Amino acid sequence: MKKVFQYAMLYKTAMFIALALMIVELIVELVQPMIMSKIIDDGIIAGDMETIYFYGAILLFMTLAAFIAGISSSFFAAKVSQGVGYDLRKDMFHQLQMFSAMKIEQFQTSTLLTRLTNDVTQIQGLLFAFMRIMLRAPLFIIFGIVMSFTINPSLAFILLSTIPVLFIIMIFLMVKGMNLFRMVQEKIDQVNNIIRENLLAIKLVKAFHRIGFEKKRFSKVNHSLKEQNKKALWVMEMVMPIVMLIMNIAMIVLLWFGAVQLESGSAQAGEVVAIINYATRMLASFGVFSFLLMNLSRGRASAIRINEILNTATDDAVSTTSVKGLVKGGVCFEKVSFQYPKSDQLTLHSISFEVESGQKIGILGETGSGKTTLLHLIPYLYQATSGMIKIDHVPIEKWGNKVRHDITLVPQEGFLFSGTIRENISWGNDHLTAYEIEKVVKEAQLHTFIETLPEKYETLIGQRGVNLSGGQKQRLSIARALADNPSILLLDDSTSALDAATEHLVLEAIRERQCTTFIVSQKISSVIDADQIIILDKGKIKGIGSHEKLMQKLPLYQKMWRSQKKEGIGTNETE
């Protein structure tokens, strides 16, 4: 919670005004029973109409003042809570961007989503409640007791004796509730995870007839969330009846003693009414307070989850320079091994090769042989477990994330954003001219397709490119990468969905570019013209060289070539 309050302190003026206005409301609430007692004792019982009018006018004025103060206080409290929510989301998002790929994998996507949305909303609700009612309830209880003592000490003592008992019960339940609500948030993570997976794979679910199966999977986590919520709420709902019981007992004792004191003449009717009034309002305050404890328990659980993100050290320092062109394109791996954090074995074993700027490199290997992993080490998405990676003869650690200004990756499943075709190609490169965009579109062999669209470059792409074919998505991803004008281009099986003729044209256009290009593929035909072809097998390099060299020296390569030729992979035009 300390961190949340640090954020709230950025809005200290608004917070101070909200609290000051809340105090105005509180004062009115505290003084009201006293004025009522005056109206009863000095006005009604004494038959003095002037006193009734006088105190009545004061009461009316105070009620109006409290009304205006209440509305204004809510306005400022909303300003603080919304502002803190905005800042938390902004800083958490920024923090996530600075996490390394490895760290992102440690947190699940669904939990990150819940933390940025639901947990922040809990904190906003808590802050608002804190400024509007949370502080008011205990303050009313404290000052209600004080005011009661000024009216009738012996009756006030009865009220005071209930307070410690009530506080102990509440604190106990709050601590218990906090742990339970932390688990509730974790269950929300699980529900979000299944919703997310199902929305992303909706076609797959339908095609596999797995609607029933997924429904059951969802019901299981949904049920578990319901049960966890019930458990937490049950504990919290115990508070109210316990409070009511204790306060009602106190009220009976008050009435009994009040009647005794009235009879003996040691108390006036107005005094008894005022004390009962304070007791009733305190009961309501305890009611509010117990409800707020639930918010506090939940808010604390959320604050801890938010802190976990904000306090996790970032791996990617914020790059202060956004200068392109620092990287020329030389890449050198010296005995590089790599192991994923959640894996118990090495994925890459002692990989060594050297690539000169502008060279085209093919990476071939069976599925799972480590091609993508190797590619991901080049833009420093992961750090090598051992060995050294050098870019232009400089260790990659020295480059840090600056290296990414000149390295562009086209991932296996090209990712598109909702927006127009133009926006997807330029993606932050707002300076790109229409001519430049058209040039890369032609290189990616996408121009004929775009010309057929009624809105051409302004055509909207649905979420993740739903309205495009696999091949169109891949070509659009390639166009985006080319538009970035990289010194090192990484193509991760990015032409797999293209027909052989189109793939040939795309690779031909890329070959004419000066950039160093790594082409991961399953097909020899895609990399046959490469300067070097790396053959990976179970994370180890089995051979490296041009197509001709490998054909002469490496039986494994000859076998791959024969089998692909036999199956007609790549067709004749590439042979």
Ligand SMILES: Nc1ncnc2c1ncn2[C@@H]1O[C@H](COP(=O)(O)OP(=O)(O)OP(=O)(O)O)[C@@H](O)[C@H]1O
């Ligand atoms: N994030 C990860 N955490 C743990 N292990 C991983 C992770 N990503 C990949 N692996 C493992 O590393 C190995 C190499 O995976 P990689 O994706 O690099 O292979 P690949 O050659 O690109 O395969 P494909 O051709 O099927 O894309 C596999 O055994 C895979 O299970």
